[in-house]
Amino acid sequence: MEDYLLNQSWGLMLHHFHDDINHKKGQGSIDANLFKKLLGYVSEKYNLVNADQFLIKHQKGSLTNEVCITLDDSLKCQYDVALPILKKMGVSAFFFVYTNAFKTNPESLEFYRDFRNNYFDNIENFYLEFFKIFMKTNKKDFKIYKESYPENYLNNFPFYTENDRKFRFVRDKVLGHAKYCQIMDKLLEEKNYCKSDNKDKLFMSMDNLKDISDYGHIVGLHSTSHPTCIDEMSYSSQLQEYRENYNFVYSVTNKKPISMSHPCGKYNKSTISILHELGIKLGFRSSISKDFKRSNLEVPREDHSNLIKKFKLI
Ligand SMILES: [Zn+2]
The missing domain is CATH 3.20.20.370 (Glycoside hydrolase/deacetylase)
Known part of the structure; x- marks a missing residue:
């Protein structure tokens, strides 16, 4: 070819x-x-x-x-x-x-990436924690997610795992940027991740x-x-x-x-x-x-x- x-x-x-x-x-x-x-x-x-x-x-x-x-x-x-x-x-x-x-105060994207890489053994453990907080703090949105998640969501991307797809659906279709950041920031706080401490490293x-x-x-x-x-x-x-x-x-x-x-x-x-x-x-x-x-x-x-x-x- x-x-x-x-x-x-x-x-x-x-x-x-x-x-x-x-x-x-x-x-x-x-x-x-x-x-x-x-x-x-x-x-x-x-x-x-x-x-x-x-x-x-x-x-x-x-x-x-x-x-x-x-x-x-x-x-x-x-x-x-x-x-x-x-x-x-x-x-x-x-x-x-x-x-x-x-x-x-740079945008949070890089901090979230750094946090995922350094505070969890693997991405599945991150998803576990994320969904725990999501369920606890955003009950209404969690219900929406449960009722509306389409089983075939993003299944044209075969490299995504089941939890990759669920996470992306929640982030992009249910929560939107502001609420997503709220959940992530809560998670950061729970694990004592400080953005300003990591800024110069990133x-x-x-x-x-x-x-x-x-x-x-x-x-x-x-x-x-x-x-x-x-x-x-x-x-x-x-x-x-x-x-x-x-x-x-x-x-x-x-x-x-x-x-x-x-x-x-x-x-x-x-x-x-x-x-x-x-x-x-x-x-x-x-x-x-x-x-x-x-x-x-x-x-x-x-x-x-x-x-x-x-x-x-x-
Ligand atoms: Zn870019």
């Missing part, structure tokens, strides 16, 4: 890394060795180029089969684990950062970001608050999300940002016109598909986990 990744240009999408010191292994995280191995394979099989070359060719409209490296979400583990490998291999990458990660500092830019990597936009569904927000809220993020990146790096990636891969027509207005020239999606008709702000990406599977690296 022909490798569809050979005949198009795309970004390699990376998020979490682990080591033996500060960053514990979690769902989808990779260590320095595997990252090195992965980059070796990518540069052997595909046309891996530096971020600035990718950007220049993109602006000239002359990309054919180039591949670049992208890292999302302003994570400290990228600075600690991935950056030294990039340096060793002499490759520059895109870092897409959201502003609130650098503020005193997120880069502004100095880190300045280093990244000074080392020759490209820093781009990823919104202010990292909404999970920015495509459902109004034009003015989206404008605020990206304008603030633009000013933040510009003030830290002293370079006008011209690239970005869409948080959770979500966007709509308003997003695209806002990004054009801000002078953004290159945007990345979070998925890849053979027949997708791309625009300058919709360049596809392949998740590292798919390539690791494809090359049988673990």
Whole structure:
């Protein structure tokens, strides 16, 4: 079968890394060795180029089969684990950062992930605790869940377990964001997990970001608050999300940002016109598909986990 990744240009999408010191292994995280191995394979099989070359060719409209490296979400583990490998291999990458990660109280998403990875032996134990609190504190919603959970929910994703599907249904369809956070925060409190104690372990500092830019990597936009569904927000809220993020990146790096990636891969027509207005020239999606008709702000990406599977690296 022909490798569809050979005949198009795309970004390699990376998020979490682990080591033996500060960053514990979690769902989808990779260590320095595997990252090195992965980059070796990518540069052997595909046309891996530096971020600035990718950007220049993109602006000239002359990309054919180039591949670049992208890292999302302003994570400290990228600075600690991935950056030294990039340096060793002499490759520059895109870092897409959201502003609130650098503020005193970042969004809870990363804290919840860290909590799940460090306070439970496995994900099933986490689900057990989560549903216990849910049943106790949100009786009405629990009844709704019991009465309305469709047995075939998400069963087109065969890798999800029964509890994965139930949890996602409760989180996304029954509780919604605010009530979900309430339950999670209660769980954090019960186990004495303190967000502020873990902030510097999870997120880069502004100095880190300045280093990244000074080392020759490209820093781009990823919104202010990292909404999970920015495509459902109004034009003015989206404008605020990206304008603030633009000013933040510009003030830290002293370079006008011209690239970005869409948080959770979500966007709509308003997003695209806002990004054009801000002078953004290159945007990345979070998925890849053979027949997708791309625009300058919709360049596809392949998740590292798919390539690791494809090359049988673990
Ligand atoms: Zn993101």
